[in-house]
Amino acid sequence: MKKLAILLSGRGSNFQAIADAVAAGRIHNAxxxxxxxxxxxxxxxxxxxxxxxxxVCIPSQGLSREAHDRMVVDQLRKLExxxxxxxxxxxxxxxxxxSAFPHxxxxxxxxxxxxxxxxNAQRQALEHGVKITGCTVHFVNEALDAGPIILQAAVPxxxxxxxxxxxxxxxxxxxxxxxxxxxxxxxxxxxxxxRRVIFD
Ligand code: GAR
Numbered sequence: 001m002k003k004l005a006i007l008l009s010g011r012g013s014n015f016q017a018i019a020d021a022v023a024a025g026r027i028h029n030a031x032x033x034x035x036x037x038x039x040x041x042x043x044x045x046x047x048x049x050x051x052x053x054x055x056v057c058i059p060s061q062g063l064s065r066e067a068h069d070r071m072v073v074d075q076l077r078k079l080e081x082x083x084x085x086x087x088x089x090x091x092x093x094x095x096x097x098x099s100a101f102p103h104x105x106x107x108x109x110x111x112x113x114x115x116x117x118x119x120n121a122q123r124q125a126l127e128h129g130v131k132i133t134g135c136t137v138h139f140v141n142e143a144l145d146a147g148p149i150i151l152q153a154a155v156p157x158x159x160x161x162x163x164x165x166x167x168x169x170x171x172x173x174x175x176x177x178x179x180x181x182x183x184x185x186x187x188x189x190x191x192x193x194x195r196r197v198i199f200d
Contacts, residue, residue, distance in 0.1 A: 002186045003033035005081040007072070007089040012044020013171060014087035014108055014178050019051060021179030030186055033079045036072060038091060060091060069097040076101070083186060086140065087178070090119075095142055103192065105140040106185065108178045110170045112136060112152055117145035122167045131157055133166070135174045137181035139197075148197050150181040150190075 004022070006015045015035060021027040035048035038060035048055035058075065060068045073096065076084060086107040098105065111121035113136040116128070125133040134154040139147035153173035157166060184190055189200045 002030045002082040003080060004030055004182070004186075005033055005076050005079070005084045006035045006044075006048075006087050007084060008035065008037050008042055008044040008087045009039050009090040010042050010044060010088050012042065012047045012087065014174055015044050015085075016047060017175035018085060018087065018179050018182060019048075019053065021183070027179055027183045028187065030182075033081055034075065036075065038068065038089070044088070065092065065094045066096055069094045073097055073100045083182065085178070085182060092144060093140060098140060098142055103139055106150070106178075106181060107138055107140050107145070107147075108174050109136045109138065109145050110167065110174065112154065113138060113145055113149065120163075122170060123163045125157060126161060126163060126166060133157055133170065135170050135177065137178055139192075148192055148195050150184065150197050151177045153177050 006018065008015050019032055022030050022032055032053050035044065035053055035055040037045045037057050040057045040059060045055045045057060058068065058071050082104065084101055084105040086105065109121060111125055112134040116124040132154050134152055136152045137150045139150065141147035153176065155170050155173055184199065191198050
């Protein structure tokens with residue numbers, strides 16, 4: 001049985017999609033070992049508790065990035081976590097964190113990377129005027145939103161889209177591809193060749 005950790009800062013809808021997939025067996029042979037938020041008010045924490053999943057807050061406020069990451073990594077190591085899924089975790093990870101889990105940290109980002117990294121990706125896409133955007137699941141490395149790409153989904157931008165309507169349309173695809181990517185990575189049915197993730 002593989003053990004997942006979910007790190008989040010807010011709403012937690014991607015976490016829910018992963019938890020649903022684990023419960024339905026679409027993510028095979030896995031359990032969610034812990035849900036960690038850096039913000040005490042994160043709705044995702046409440047959802048985890050409602051589902052009977054272990055959930056803790058490790059507040060980041062007032063701590064250096066390294067000090068906070070060390071606390072999170074200690075917790076993950078203690079639980080012998082196999083894969084860390086960032087799900088709306090609005091923090092950059094320090095090299096300390098990344099080297100503790102080589103090729104074992106995933107992130108979902110609401111754009112077709114390398115377009116529109118960073119915050120407010122959906123707004124960036126609207127402002128740039130692209131006709132197609134989407135979402136990306138990728139391995140996390142030292143650079144922001146830049147690790148090897150596992151899955152992407154394209155989403156059309158409509159003329160009358162607002163940031164909200166576009167975000168909603170992208171979110172539906174996020175909920176589809178994130179669990180699929182987690183299952184692929186846990187199964188080991190891939191290899192990494194440079195920047196490319198090749199499926200077996
Ligand atoms: C999602 O749209 C996710 O792609 C985005 O935050 C949202 C979290 O929603 N992540 C980033 O922008 C990371 N740079 P959720 O809490 O409902 O999963």
